[in-house]
Amino acid sequence: MKAKTMDRLMTGVIVGVGFLIIALLAALLGYLLIRGVGHISWHFLTSPPESIRAGGGIGPQLFNSLFLLVLTMIITIPLGLGAGIYMSEYAKPSRLTAFIRLVVEVLSSFPSIVVGLFGLLVIVNRFGLGLSLMSGALALTVFNLPLMVRITEQALRAVPREQKEAGLALGLSRWRTITTVMVPIAVPAIVTGTILAAGRVFGEAAALLFTAGMSSPRLDFTDWNPLHHTSPLNPFRPAETLAVHIWKVNSEGLAPDAAQIAAGASAVLIVTVLLFNLCARWLGRVLYRKLTAGR
């Protein structure tokens, strides 16, 4: 009988932990939204921050985060797709392949602050890009690339063998088969993975402290010429992102409403990440249905 009591007890414990984690997430989201949403207004989302007075917004930071995300993805996606295609289609089981696999694994487990420091040393100083959006995007590429490679590789490996063989049997070159037969089938998985990776990039801060910088110069949102100094589109200006701003406000914010700003910005960040998550699931499903069922 003792074994049965023990069994009931441990079942209770495990079920309890399961529900505890669900409650934890609910409490976390609830706390962030309840504390933050009250502070979110059109003014808060569009106006520049104030350093000493109350009433500052997060407009430039929000823009910087989105722009940086686009820049990073423009650089990461082609490179990640290429390396992922190599890993799944061209790599033969050999020592070299095992070594490349190790490289990807190590690269993906580097702490993001180390990637940021590498960016400071090489991209900011040696390449002379300075603290700029471009440096930030390149550092985030280093941080994001291994993930992108893994997503592509797994998506391509999940493509049915027959599809590939049919393409090859028709006399298509290997490269043609990959780009016109396999990649389209793998697209839903790649898109889902990419959007989730984008969420990670959007919230990243440690790699950006020393690459994109912690300051945001005054931006002129009427000037869209990327070559102008105050233009929001200039990729060679320093740019503080939303995540970096949250960190800065929390650790050295002087404005009297610093706590509310941090709460509001955190709520914006978490809502965006949630949107990325939902979007990834939805788009993945829609694309899957579109590309597999009759067209």
Add this chain to the structure above:
Amino acid sequence: MNMTETRLQADSISMPGDRRLPKHRLEELRGKSYVLLCVLLLIVIIFSIVYFIASRGLTPFLSQGVRIGDMLGGLKWSPEADTPLLGALPFLFGSFATSLLAAVIAAPLGICAALFMTEMMPKVGKNILQPAIELLAGVPSVVYGFVGLSVVVPFLRNNFPGQGVGVLAGAIVLSVMILPTITTIATDALRTLPAGLKEGSYALGATRWQTLSRLVIPTALPSLMTGVVLGIARAFGEALAVQMVIGNAPHIPHSLFQSASTLTSIITLSMGNTTSGSLHNNALWSLALILLLMTFLFVFIVRLLEGRVKRV
């Protein structure tokens, strides 16, 4: 044979009298060189990361007269003093203490969550707990830091001695951050166990807990450990969330509620305020090099554990 002939003909039709490569060969070559270039870039990146950080991080030992033992074993960190002391032991201690403590909190929770999803209530697990874990994994680290600062720290301050900031606050924040890593890997490991294993045990009359504790968990142990090690690795390298709640005092704390520092927190705080090339600055690069080497160590441990999984 027939096919090759047709193809040769097709090629010669498309390129009459031309000795250049046929079109499909050319595009194959182009594609292949592009993907090779991408992979080459990955290799170049990793070697340059190691090279550049090592070249800066080793400078204090090679040309500025600091002994490695003094740095790893020294208790006092005062790089701007007249006789600079570069004892990094408090930071090493802080990093290990927070990440190991975080793993001690998160590992049982994560493994229980995985058991819940695979053995107890697969439906609730798949529809609620799994998405919840995925969302937790997506929450940015600064948001964890913010919640830690505005919830965990005040709670600790009101209920325990001290200011609230410290090793325990850092460990609690980190434990929530690494919970998804541990849970996901544990769930995958439990799902891939052969079904016959459990059925045999139930057939012998064992209860569910007896089956889990004596059969399922021991069999999956190397994989479960892999998840825990990856969690520790993530906690060890996490910078901002920890820096926000740990208090940043450069000494070894006497209790869990005293302010401390980690390798990442001191780098985050000081790197921007030091001039490039100074001893202080180079010493921070040495700390970064330690982080880098720890990453290699963690990957090595994970590889060892995975080797065991394959042999079982």
